[in-house]
Every structure is written in C-alpha cells, then in structure tokens.
Amino acid sequence: MDTRVSEQAVGGANRRFRPRKAPGSPARERRTLLYPGLVVVGIITQVPFLLTIYLSFQSWTLIRPDLGRQFIGFGNYAQQIFSGEFGVILVQTLILSFLALALCCLVGLGLALLLNRDFYGKSLIQTLLVTPFFIMPTVTGLIWKNELFNPSFGLVTYFANLVGVNNFDPMAHYPLIMIATMVAWEWEPLFMLVLLAGLQAISEDEIEAAQLDGCNRIRIFRYIELPHLLPYYRVVILLGSLFILQIFGEIYVSTAGGPGNSSMNLPYLVYQTGLVGWQVGAASAIGVATLIITLLILTLLLRTMNAVAKED
Amino acid sequence: MSSVPATPKQRKRTPWGHYLQNIVLYLAVIVIFGPIFWLIVTSFKTEADAYAMPPKIFFSPTLDEYRGALESFWAPFFHSVFMVGVSTILSLLLGVPAAFALSYYQNRRNEGIVFWFITTKALPPVAVMVPLFVIFRELRLLDTPWVLIIVFTGMNTPIVVWMMYQFIKDLPKGILEAAQVDGVSLWGMLWRIVIPLTRAGLAATAMLCVIFAWNEFLFSVSFTAIKWEPLSVAVAAQQTSRGQFWAQLSAFTTLAIAVPVVVGWLTQKQLVRGLTSGAVK
Numbered sequence: 001m002d003t004r005v006s007e008q009a010v011g012g013a014n015r016r017f018r019p020r021k022a023p024g025s026p027a028r029e030r031r032t033l034l035y036p037g038l039v040v041v042g043i044i045t046q047v048p049f050l051l052t053i054y055l056s057f058q059s060w061t062l063i064r065p066d067l068g069r070q071f072i073g074f075g076n077y078a079q080q081i082f083s084g085e086f087g088v089i090l091v092q093t094l095i096l097s098f099l100a101l102a103l104c105c106l107v108g109l110g111l112a113l114l115l116n117r118d119f120y121g122k123s124l125i126q127t128l129l130v131t132p133f134f135i136m137p138t139v140t141g142l143i144w145k146n147e148l149f150n151p152s153f154g155l156v157t158y159f160a161n162l163v164g165v166n167n168f169d170p171m172a173h174y175p176l177i178m179i180a181t182m183v184a185w186e187w188e189p190l191f192m193l194v195l196l197a198g199l200q201a202i203s204e205d206e207i208e209a210a211q212l213d214g215c216n217r218i219r220i221f222r223y224i225e226l227p228h229l230l231p232y233y234r235v236v237i238l239l240g241s242l243f244i245l246q247i248f249g250e251i252y253v254s255t256a257g258g259p260g261n262s263s264m265n266l267p268y269l270v271y272q273t274g275l276v277g278w279q280v281g282a283a284s285a286i287g288v289a290t291l292i293i294t295l296l297i298l299t300l301l302l303r304t305m306n307a308v309a310k311e312d
Numbered sequence: 313m314s315s316v317p318a319t320p321k322q323r324k325r326t327p328w329g330h331y332l333q334n335i336v337l338y339l340a341v342i343v344i345f346g347p348i349f350w351l352i353v354t355s356f357k358t359e360a361d362a363y364a365m366p367p368k369i370f371f372s373p374t375l376d377e378y379r380g381a382l383e384s385f386w387a388p389f390f391h392s393v394f395m396v397g398v399s400t401i402l403s404l405l406l407g408v409p410a411a412f413a414l415s416y417y418q419n420r421r422n423e424g425i426v427f428w429f430i431t432t433k434a435l436p437p438v439a440v441m442v443p444l445f446v447i448f449r450e451l452r453l454l455d456t457p458w459v460l461i462i463v464f465t466g467m468n469t470p471i472v473v474w475m476m477y478q479f480i481k482d483l484p485k486g487i488l489e490a491a492q493v494d495g496v497s498l499w500g501m502l503w504r505i506v507i508p509l510t511r512a513g514l515a516a517t518a519m520l521c522v523i524f525a526w527n528e529f530l531f532s533v534s535f536t537a538i539k540w541e542p543l544s545v546a547v548a549a550q551q552t553s554r555g556q557f558w559a560q561l562s563a564f565t566t567l568a569i570a571v572p573v574v575v576g577w578l579t580q581k582q583l584v585r586g587l588t589s590g591a592v593k
Binding site for chain 2 (some may be wrong): 027029030031033034036037038040041044045046048049052053055111114115117119125126127128129130131132133134135136137139142143144146147148152153155158175185188193194196197230234241245246248249252253266267270271274275277280281283284286287288290291295298
C-alpha cells in the first residue's frame with residue numbers, strides 16, 4: 001500500500017509542476033491502459049461465477065415457473081453430487097481426459113522427434129500434421145461418426161471388414177475410447193509443436209559432445225533430450241488438460257453422451273441438466289463441483305510435474 | 313525457431329534409419345491428415361459415390377453438392393464472420409494496452425495480474441454458462457449477435473494479454489526508454505513502436521482468437537438458435553437435418569473449416585512462440 005500512496009503523491013506533484021499537456025504519471029498511465037481489459041474480463045468471468053455459486057443453493061426449474069425459486073442450502077449438492085450418476089460421470093471424465101492426454105504426450109513426442117531432422121518436404125509435412133488443431137470440435141465428431149466409423153459405410157469400417165472383423169461399430173461399443181482418440185487427434189498438434197520447439201532449443205554442441213563420448217541415440221534421448229523437454233511438457237500438459245477437461249462439441253455431435261450415459265463427461269452433464277432439463281440450480285451445483293475438481297486436478301498435475309522435475 | 317540441420321556425418325552413418333523415419337512420418341501424415349483429406353474428397357463426390365462400398369478413390373469430381381450446400385451456408389457464415397470479427401477486435405483493443413501496461417510499467421503486482429488473467433482460462437465454461445444464460449434471457453439478448461460477442465471477448469482477452477505480454481517483454485528495452493526520453497506520448501509509443509515491432513506476434517494472437525471463437529461450440533449452441541447461429545452450430549444442425557446426404561454435408565463442412573485452417577496454416581510458427589516462450593523460461 002505504501003508504494004501506491006507514494007506513487008499517487010508523486011503523480012500529484014508532477015501534475016502541479018508540469019505544463020498541462022504533459023502525460024500523466026506512470027501509475028496513472030498504467031491504470032488507464034490496464035483497467036478496461038481487467039474490468040471487462042472480471043465482469044464477464046467472475047460475476048457469472050459468483051452467480052453460479054448463488055444459484056447452486058437455489059431450487060429453480062425454468063420450465064416450472066409455478067414452483068418459483070427457493071433457497072434450499074446444500075440440497076442440490078446432496079441430490080446431484082452424491083448421486084451415483086455423478087460419480088460414474090466423474091470417473092468417465094477422468095478416464096477420457098487421461099487417455100487423451102497420454103495419447104497426446106506419446107504421439108506428440110514421437111512426431112516431434114521425427115520432425116527434428118532435416119529432410120525433403122519438412123514444412124509441408126509439418127503443416128499437414130498440425131491441421132487437426134484448427135478443426136471445429138463439431139466437425140471432428142462428424143468425421144468420426146460418419147466418414148470413418150459409420151457401421152455400414154465408414155472408411156475404417158471397410159478396412160476392418162477386409163481383415164475379417166464383423167459388426168465393427170466402435171462408436172457404440174467403446175464410445176469413451178473413440179472420443180479420447182478424437183480429442184487426441186485434435187490436440188496432438190499442440191503437443192508436437194511445443195515439444196519440437198523444445199528439441200530445437202537444445203544446443204547442437206551438447207549433442208555432439210555426447211556423441212563423441214560414445215552415447216547412442218537412446219542415451220542421448222534419455223539423458224539430454226528428455227530432461228530438457230520437461231519444462232515444455234509441463235506447459236503443454238497444463239494447457240492441454242485445461243482444454244481436454246472441457247470437451248463438449250465432439251460428444252454432442254458424435255454420441256450425445258450415449259449409449260445411456262456411457263460417454264458423458266461433466267461439461268455435458270451440466271449442459272444436459274441446465275439447458276435440456278432446465279434445472280438451473282442443479283446444473284449450477286454441478287458446475288461448481290466441476291470447477292473444484294478441475295482446480296484439484298491442475299494442482300495435482302503441477303505438483304507431480306514439479307516433483308518429477310526436481311528428481312531429474 | 314530455425315531448424316537444426318542434421319550434421320552430414322550423422323546422415324551418412326545412418327541412411328536407412330533416415331529413410332525409415334521418413335516412412336513412419338508419411339504413415340503418420342496418412343493417419344492424421346487422412347480424415348480431413350477424405351472429408352474434402354467426399355465433398356466432390358455425388359451422393360451415390362459417397363456411399364459406395366468399397367470406398368471409391370477414382371471418381372469423376374463434381375461441384376453439384378457445393379451448390380446445395382452453399383444455399384444454407386451463407387447465413388451462418390456471415391454470423392460467424394461478424395461475431396468473430398467484432399469480438400476479436402474488441403479483445404485486441406482491451407488486451408493489447410493491458411499487456412503493454414503490464415510489461416512496460418514497473419509494478420510488483422504485474423506478474424500476479426498476468427497470472428490472474430491466465431487463471432480465468434482455468435474456469436470451466438460450464439461453471440459460468442448457467443447464470444450467463446439466465447442473465448441474457450432476462451435481458452432478451454438470446455439469439456442475438458451480442459451474446460456471443462460478449463462471451464468471445466471475455467474468453468479471448470486473457471489470451472491476448474498473455475501472448476502480447478510475452479511478445480512485448482521480448483522487445484529490446486532500450487527502444488521504449490529512448491522513445492520515452494524523446495517525449496513520445498503514451499499512445500504514440502503503443503501505436504508507432506510497440507504495434508509495428510510486434511506485428512508478427514500480434515497477427516498470430518489475432519488469428520488464435522479467430523480460431524478459438526470460430527470453433528467455439530458450448531456457448532454458441534446454448535445461447536443462439538436459428539436467427540444467429542454461427543457455423544459451428546450450423547454444422548451440428550446440418551448433421552441432424554441432412555445426415556443422410558454425406559456428399560452435401562461434406563461440402564458444407566469443408567466450407568466451414570476453410571477459414572480457421574487457412575488462418576492456422578499461416579500462423580503456426582508464431583503461435584507456439586507466443587503460447588510457450590514465457591512459460592518455459
């Protein structure tokens with residue numbers, strides 16, 4: 001607080017002694033530039049969130065205005081969170097996100113290592129491999145559902161039939177795994193690009209020295225490249241899990257959470273409860289729970305990765 | 313970001329390994345780009361060819377399905393262009409000055425504020441969706457362009473702040489100090505020095521906003537209906553209404569992804585730099 005006061009004092013002093021046209025004090029300039037963005041983002045993100053907390057304690061169903069809106073304390077939480085359905089969907093969310101993240105980490109690393117060389121047509125290949133990142137989630141769901149895995153006319157179905165697999169319909173039988181592959185397909189480019197940037201930042205001298213010392217490719221990877229990549233992994237895993245935990249469009253288009261609830265995740269449950277079932281209070285409670293779980297997962301991830309980084 | 317050339321020695325020693333790695337990469341391209349390629353190929357087929365089993369690789373391409381697809385394409389396309397365009401401009405107007413303030417002026421709270429902007433991205437959209445719906449419903453803003461413009465602006469401004477903060481910090485310190493000594497005004501500094509010098513980064517930031525807003529689905533499907541649906545919602549709606557017409561659906565989808573894909577191709581390198589540079593150091 002002290003610095004702020006003194007800054008204001010200085011600003012006031014400046015204003016007194018400077019000609020009128022001179023710019024304001026640095027502190028004031030900083031505020032003029034910063035506050036519009038700060039206030040707008042604050043209003044759009046924080047205010048609705050506080051309202052979510054408020055609504056989560058209310059019983060309010062939009063299509064039953066006759067019931068009105070009542071304060072019911074932790075009623076929504078008791079009903080929604082401790083129901084069996086929520087637990088199952090939470091586990092599904094975790095499985096889905098973990099599978100997709102693991103696939104992204106592995107495929108992204110593989111592709112980054114393959115791209116970190118000099119060869120003909122490199123930039124074209126890299127561009128083609130990055131493309132899925134720019135595709136709409138709804139389109140991804142559509143490609144998977146119609147063109148690749150349609151049980152009668154899909155492209156992959158055709159090859160599956162060729163090798164003798166009958167009744168090939170993974171979208172119905174393994175919906176969670178299929179959605180994880182969709183998500184991994186979309187987010188692998190980010191992992192690839194970030195890890196590639198990490199590999200390219202390693203100095204050539206270091207690798208050459210290791211080669212002179214008789215290190216083979218595997219040892220170079222284990223003792224030079226992998227430790228160097230850890231901070232890059234940290235960034236990309238945090239960034240990726242933020243988005244992967246929020247998957248919605250892919251599920252909406254491809255399976256709509258089904259069959260039953262078997263491919264639903266928490267965001268889809270909120271949508272289903274709030275904007276299909278119109279239970280505003282219940283949906284808000286699940287939304288708050290989703291936020292808490294997301295923050296827990298991110299903290300856990302960060303701690304684990306810091307521990308791994310220290311060990312190395 | 314320049315590529316590290318393999319030393320000639322290394323290549324001579326393992327020519328087979330080199331070609332083997334190339335083959336693996338070609339296979340990866342087939343698996344990863346294949347689905348998009350197949351989507352585009354299908355869009356040039358007739359409906360009969362699209363359903364042919366075994367899948368047809370050789371066929372006489374036709375633009376017929378694009379004619380049908382374009383009829384329902386223009387309206388949602390203009391909705392998307394308008395809402396994404398306005399929200400991106402607003403995000404830049406709010407975010408760039410904020411990023412400049414945070415990286416140029418000394419203040420011990422700056423780091424914390426940048427971090428706060430990032431944490432707003434950790435807030436799951438579903439945690440704010442329900443009250444936003446209720447508020448917009450009360451204000452009778454549902455199914456108007458303003459809803460999504462507001463949401464996209466709130467969603468993208470933190471990304472602008474984060475990325476531009478990195479890019480402006482990477483500028484040589486002396487330039488801004490010299491300008492200040494020369495008495496260049498604040499807006500002059502922003503307009504004539506910061507923006508021209510971070511051009512490439514600014515373009516990448518804007519493009520990332522365009523891609524995120526263009527592809528957004530949860531808020532779009534919740535807050536708009538027929539009058540102002542953007543393309544991402546239109547694609548999902550088309551699937552219900554025209555699910556049986558694959559060729560036409562593919563043509564529609566190809567048109568819908570064209571903008572973000574081209575924009576993405578143009579800016580992929582800057583994009584990674586902006587997202588990671590500060591976080592990795």
